[in-house]
Amino acid sequence: MRSPSHPGDDVVDLSAVLEALSEPTRRQIVARLANQPEAACSSFVDCASKSNLTYHFNRLREAGVISVRKEAQFRLISLRREALQARFPGLLDAILAADRIDGERFD
Template sequence: MRELFHPTTDQFNLPTILYALGDPNRLQIIKNLSSQNETTCACCNVNLPKSALSHHFKVLREAGLIYVRLEGKQRYLSIRYKELEERFPGLLNVIIKSE
């Protein structure tokens, strides 16, 4: 794997995004990421085996919620905040701030 698929903003799809956020583990990941600029997979503070984390990161990435930057032996994760805001203004803020 040398290049990771990231949808363009016009490929963003609302039900897909909501579905991705509809899982408690993934929602937690997004909330955790939102308080950090960029972080590695291991630093997400979600207590799951790495294969499970990998799965959830993939769902989030393919929905367009996170960007995964490859650097050395690590992957740095960040929320695609600007693009999401552009396409679905307000959505992410509501979600991150809730509760």
């Protein structure tokens, strides 16, 4: 785990990005962020426990998938769409699309 605040976490390693997005909870977080410019950590309490959320946010941030901004008493999370698109064009969109399809398994 890296140091707490690392605004310049850049998208570098494909393995890290795919590992980050291979986890269902993290994919759920990312899928939700795709529809919102920003969301507070607290809006994901239905996904996992507080400390577990911190863990998943760290993994996503270290992979360069999200960025975290501190605003008053809240942490605001956002998806790093442009950075991901610049580094691996089409990857995030393909995974988001696949995730939507994957979600249809039990219809």
